[in-house]
Amino acid sequence: MRKVYKNIFGEVISKSKATKLDEYHLYYYESDSDILKEIEFINEESIYNINYFLHEGDNEDEVVEYLKEKSDFFDIERRETADGFIITTNKLYSLSVDDLPLISKTVFKTDDPENFICSQVIDNETQKPQLERTVKCWYTTDKNGEKYAAIECSYEEDGKLELAVDKTSDPDNEQNWTHYDYETFHELQEKIPVDISYYKTAALLPKEAYQN
Structure with a gap:
């Protein structure tokens, strides 16, 4: 997975800058591609929401269990x-x-x-x-x-x-x-x-x- 840190305005920032902010978003992309898998919404180093994007080959039940470990609030989207x-x-x-x-x-x-x-x-x-x-x-x-x-x-x-x-x-x-x-x-x-x-x-x- 490739991680990209963004501020709340969607601007790409460094990890060091992100961790100094009260709130930022962490994007997960498939390695070597622009396919977005997940967005974590983070406030004061705590994940308060996750958007997960299902793709072919994903096991939804496994995704749910994976997300439960990270947050009580998350959204799974299939397109x-x-x-x-x-x-x-x-x-x-x-x-x-x-x-x-x-x-x-x-x-x-x-x-x-x-x-x-x-x-x-x-x-x-x-x-x-x-x-x-x-x-x-x-x-x-x-x-x-x-x-x-x-x-x-x-x-x-x-x-x-x-x-x-x-x-x-x-x-x-x-x-x-x-x-x-x-x-x-x-x-x-x-x-x-x-x-x-x-x-x-x-x-x-x-x-x-x-x-x-």
């Missing part, structure tokens, strides 16, 4: 790609609260890996999504060319759209946002120049890329 989408599965452990993790799935477009289009919480017992906790976002750009979540959607237990909040008319002024539900979704679709039917239900993945 997959499918038909132009990135799907991350995160298992967030907080051992002082529960031995079972909080599981979530998040979807991004491969050409926009910074902005999620869907986030779901997964039930630990059934391994199925809790549809009423699903959030979806549709993005466009504002008058300054900045991308923002122009439509935010929430859902009911059966996966039908509960509320779609349209911010396009005035992104910075909540009073001017428009609300739609499952029955009035067609009115929202009429305003948007691309097919946004993916946002009508809580399904994790669209059948095709609806956003341009």
Whole structure:
């Protein structure tokens, strides 16, 4: 493993400088590569959080036991790609609260890996999504060319759209946002120049890329 020390702003620093700081981050990369395996978040020489990135060949059970030895709080992420989408599965452990993790799935477009289009919480017992906790976002750009979540959607237990909040008319002024539900979704679709039917239900993945 190759270790890289960074300050809280993400700037690479030396080990000697890091250990003099109250807080720093320690990145572990696979030897002779840029494949990131682990980030330790360290405060006053104590690890308070770990992000671990699963890769092919990793044994998740062994990873959990390894991380338990280092911290009570850690997140294990597995990343997959499918038909132009990135799907991350995160298992967030907080051992002082529960031995079972909080599981979530998040979807991004491969050409926009910074902005999620869907986030779901997964039930630990059934391994199925809790549809009423699903959030979806549709993005466009504002008058300054900045991308923002122009439509935010929430859902009911059966996966039908509960509320779609349209911010396009005035992104910075909540009073001017428009609300739609499952029955009035067609009115929202009429305003948007691309097919946004993916946002009508809580399904994790669209059948095709609806956003341009």
